[in-house]
Amino acid sequence: MKKLTSLLLTATLALSTLTACSSASAGSDPNTAAAPNAADNASITDNTAPTSDATPTTLDQIKANGYITFATEGTYAPYSYHDESDNLVGFDVEVAQAVAEKLGVEARFTETQWDGIIAGLDAQKYDAIANQVSITEERQEKYLFSTPYTYAYGAVVVNGDNTDINSFEDLNGKDVALTVTSNWAQVAESYGGTIVSTNGFSESIQLVIQGRADATVNDNVTFLDFKANQPDANVKIVAISDEATQSAILLRKDDAALQEAINTALAELQAEGKLTEISIKYFGEDITTNK
CATH class of the missing domain: 3.40.190.10 (Periplasmic binding protein-like II)
Structure with a gap:
């Protein structure tokens, strides 16, 4: 009986040793598995590198x-x-x-x-x-x-008969015809003007001519072009900004x-x-x- 037990113990130890060696060879243990060499790394890098071009601008x-x-x-x-x-x-x-x-x-x-x-x-x-x-x-x-x-320089444009507005400061409390999202609307509001919403300069200046708005603000060049095409229009520039937009x-x-x-x-x-x-x-x- 002692001899049989000894043989079984010897066989078990041999099998355990063989299994451990097999596991280490397969790399199942991260502490004992061998790392790939530099050549293997290069091969992996080359195989996984992107081959497509960058996204077109x-x-x-x-x-x-x-x-x-x-x-x-x-x-x-x-x-x-x-x-x-x-x-x-x-x-x-x-x-x-x-x-x-x-x-x-x-x-x-x-x-x-x-x-x-x-x-x-x-x-x-x-x-x-x-x-x-x-x-x-x-x-x-x-x-x-x-x-x-x-x-371009900002210009305050009013009806030709208007005598109340002579400066940007005079826009305070006045109705100013402008496109609400335009830079000129921000300028008019900064001086206290109330914006009357329009779709553009042509509509804005018509509201001023008709007396439905007190003023409009736009660049001086746009106004001069308007006057060149409609010289009899009853509107005028009363103030010009110091700095250009x-x-x-x-x-x-x-x-x-x-x-x-x-x-x-x-x-x-x-x-x-x-x-x-x-x-x-x-x-x-x-x-x-x-x-």
Whole structure:
């Protein structure tokens, strides 16, 4: 019996040793399993490395499509409007076309009302906005701007018979006709004006002429263009801002490559005198540099 017990014990120990060696060889014990050598690591890295290209940028897509899409109002003379033949024309339109040409692509336009124009950019309905978008700190937190291509001075416009308003400060408590989301509305409100909502400058100035609003605020260039086309309109400028408002092409926050390409294009157009040429065509003076 003692001999049989000894034999069974010996067999059991041998089997246990064999099992332990087998487990260590299989690497089931992380403390005893051998790590792969450098060659194995290199092989694993090579086999799992991504092989696809990076996600195309908006600029890449523009180049591939052969066109860039700009949003603009189409009702904001002299920046963006329709001529007698119903062609979309204007200062912003021609600047956008010149930029597109520098990029080596065609400029296409999506016309939309101002109140929804930035939301459309967020929804990727177009690549950029060329519609006298003023550069503000609030917008810079969420979007990218090109370098400025327009410098305009704010003007308070009133009915020709109005004698109560002679300065920005006089807007306090007055009804000011403006698009509620425009930069000019913020200016008017900062002086205590009450905004009467409109769809754009044309409607705003008509309310002033009709006496349904006390004033409107816009850039002086837009008003001068209006007076050139309607010299008998009973409106006048009573105050001009000291500092210029800068406007630029608006882009989505992640489109830095497109911003750089557009900035390069604008710099070349400025150096060549093309921006000045477009400005003089529409305004009789150069509004593309800060005076």
